Amino acid sequence: xxxxxxxxxxxxxxxxxxxxxxxxxxxxxxxxxxxxxxxxxxxxxxxxxxxxxxxxxxxxxxxxxxxxxxxxxxxxxxxxxxxxxxxxxxxxxxxxxxxxxxxxxxxxxxxxxxxxxxxxxxxxxxxxxxxxxxxxxxxxxxxxxxxxxxxxxxxxxxxxxxxxxxxxxxxxxxxxxxxxxxxxxxxxxxxxxxxxxxxxxxxxxxxxxxxxxxxxxxxxxxxxxxxxxxxxxxxxxxxxxxxxxxxxxxxxxxxxxxxxxxxxxxxxxxxxxxxxxxxxxxxxxxxxxxxxxxxxxxxxxxxxxxxxxxxxxxxxxxxxxxxxxxxxxxxxxxxxxxxxxxxxxxxxxxxxxxxxxxxxxxxxxxxxxxxxxxxxxxxxxxxxxxxxxxxxxxxxxxxxxxxxxxxxxxxxxx
Numbered sequence: 001x002x003x004x005x006x007x008x009x010x011x012x013x014x015x016x017x018x019x020x021x022x023x024x025x026x027x028x029x030x031x032x033x034x035x036x037x038x039x040x041x042x043x044x045x046x047x048x049x050x051x052x053x054x055x056x057x058x059x060x061x062x063x064x065x066x067x068x069x070x071x072x073x074x075x076x077x078x079x080x081x082x083x084x085x086x087x088x089x090x091x092x093x094x095x096x097x098x099x100x101x102x103x104x105x106x107x108x109x110x111x112x113x114x115x116x117x118x119x120x121x122x123x124x125x126x127x128x129x130x131x132x133x134x135x136x137x138x139x140x141x142x143x144x145x146x147x148x149x150x151x152x153x154x155x156x157x158x159x160x161x162x163x164x165x166x167x168x169x170x171x172x173x174x175x176x177x178x179x180x181x182x183x184x185x186x187x188x189x190x191x192x193x194x195x196x197x198x199x200x201x202x203x204x205x206x207x208x209x210x211x212x213x214x215x216x217x218x219x220x221x222x223x224x225x226x227x228x229x230x231x232x233x234x235x236x237x238x239x240x241x242x243x244x245x246x247x248x249x250x251x252x253x254x255x256x257x258x259x260x261x262x263x264x265x266x267x268x269x270x271x272x273x274x275x276x277x278x279x280x281x282x283x284x285x286x287x288x289x290x291x292x293x294x295x296x297x298x299x300x301x302x303x304x305x306x307x308x309x310x311x312x313x314x315x316x317x318x319x320x321x322x323x324x325x326x327x328x329x330x331x332x333x334x335x336x337x338x339x340x341x342x343x344x345x346x347x348x349x350x351x352x353x354x355x356x357x358x359x360x361x362x363x364x365x366x367x368x369x370x371x372x373x374x375x376x377x378x379x380x381x382x383x384x385x386x387x388x389x390x391x392x393x394x395x396x397x398x399x400x401x402x403x404x405x406x407x408x409x410x411x412x413x414x
Contacts, residue, residue: 004029004134004150005116006123008108010040010297011283012156014304016111016118017054022312026116027144029123030108037184037262038100041217042067042197042210042294045084046382047301048092059106064096065195065211070293070380073200073247074347074411081196086377095381097195097210097217117144125153127166130276152316153279154307161285164271174268174335176290176342178205179227181234182219183261184212187254197294202245204414206292215258218242221267221291223414234261267291270331275320280307287331292341295334298382303327333386337379337394344409345398346376352401372397 001024005012008030020026043064051057069083084093112118119142124135132153139147155163164171191198191211198209205222220227220241230240238261242248270287274280283300306326310319340346353372375393378384 001025001152002145002148002150003027003152003154004123005154005156006125006162007156007158007283007285008032008111008118009034009156009158009283009300010104010107011285011300011304012154013104013107013111014050014054014301015154015156015282015307016116017107017114018304018308019311020111020114020116022308025145026111027142027150028111028116028118029121029138029142030118031122032120034101034104035262036101037182037259038104039180039182039219039262039264039291040294040297040300041100041212042097042208043095044294044298044380044382045087045092045095046298046385048095050301050305054110056106056110060096060098060103063102063106063213064098065213067095067097067195067197068093068193069377070197070199071191072341072347073198074344075201076246078347078411080347080350082373082377082380084377084381086374087381087383088374088378091378091381091383097197097212099212119144125162125166130167132163132166132276132279151278152311155279155281155285156283156304158284159288161271161281163276163279163281163285164273167273167276169271169273171287172270172272174290176268177224178221178265178267178290179224180219180221180264180267180291181227181237181261182208182217183235183238183257184215184259185218185252185255185257186215187252187256188216188218189251189254199292200245200247201411201413202241206413207241207245207248208291216255218252218255224265226414234263237261268335270328273324274327275324280320280323282307286327289331289334290338290342292338293334293380295338295382295385299330299334302330302382330386333391336391337385340394342413344411344413345402347411348409349397349401353397356401 003024003026005028008028016026016028071081087093124138126133200207204226207220210217230237242252267290274286282303310323379390384390
């Protein structure tokens with residue numbers, strides 16, 4: 001099958017690698033131009049099996065920092081840490097923090113090594129009903145397939161969402177209207193344990209600290225009005241966020257910004273339709289969720305792997321239907337999980353679980369906390385996020401521990 005992929009970012013490159021390995025004729029159209037600093041630097045363990053399958057984990061490890069887990073600071077004096085070491089033994093118990101440009105180059109090189117043709121130019125698309133085609137000018141300038149149209153087209157254009165825009169496909173937009181600013185710094189206090197990602201609840205949002213080799217990625221996510229009140233520029237807003245938060249202020253006295261600040265907006269969007277008669281969207285072109293818990297890269301790479309799996313095992317129409325259903329389930333499962341952190345339910349569950357433990361001294365010490373931590377690690381790692389059992393455990397614990405009546409958590413993020 002002749003396959004054209006629009007976009008050479010992570011999802012497009014992984015699609016190209018997997019499909020080319022199966023013997024398909026794959027051409028990736030990538031016009032380049034991505035910024036030097038891109039969000040998506042913190043990975044989760046769910047990506048490790050794919051790295052091993054592609055044979056690139058050693059390369060990723062060489063440019064990255066090993067990530068053992070995440071520590072949350074939902075309130076002053078309150079610390080909630082979980083480690084991937086609590087995962088079942090069948091799962092990798094670590095991930096990596098990576099500089100995006102170098103990471104993206106590894107994935108692109110993997111696609112070329114697998115036999116995909118990377119064409120450094122823009123691809124212009126034409127809609128015909130529910131079908132997508134490359135323009136004749138694009139085919140002619142690329143010099144491929146004797147000017148014939150590909151059998152299948154994959155939209156990996158990221159947040160440009162070329163297929164959705166061309167076909168006027170609507171999107172399910174989440175309730176939050178946040179903006180994010182981030183930059184790289186030197187001089188942050190070292191994290192403990194090494195490589196641990198740290199997330200702070202702020203007065204009007206939250207912040208991240210992602211350790212990279214020789215530097216720290218620091219960013220904030222908050223309501224647009226709250227961000228505007230911190231300063232006129234992204235750089236001013238980042239500095240103000242550090243000063244205003246007591247914990248950040250104490251840990252960043254020696255911090256010095258070494259890059260320009262980047263800005264992202266609208267972190268919750270899922271296309272109502274991600275496939276068509278001869279095309280499919282992958283990665284952010286299909287949908288993306290809030291960066292809390294770092295699911296973005298996992299969802300992008302998993303979409304590529306899932307599409308490859310379905311195309312290789314089912315007739316095209318059935319493959320696309322299954323792919324679309326599973327992607328929406330995964331995106332919605334992540335949105336549900338992230339909501340537990342935004343409204344503070346996950347931290348209330350932890351606190352009340354510990355209180356419950358003291359009332360039942362006949363249970364092994366830490367029984368409830370250990371069980372819930374293992375379940376949460378499995379979900380946050382990406383291995384069991386959409387599994388009915390894991391989601392059911394969380395919902396049952398919520399009803400049993402917190403009750404059915406709405407409550408306002410002291411840990412809620414505005």
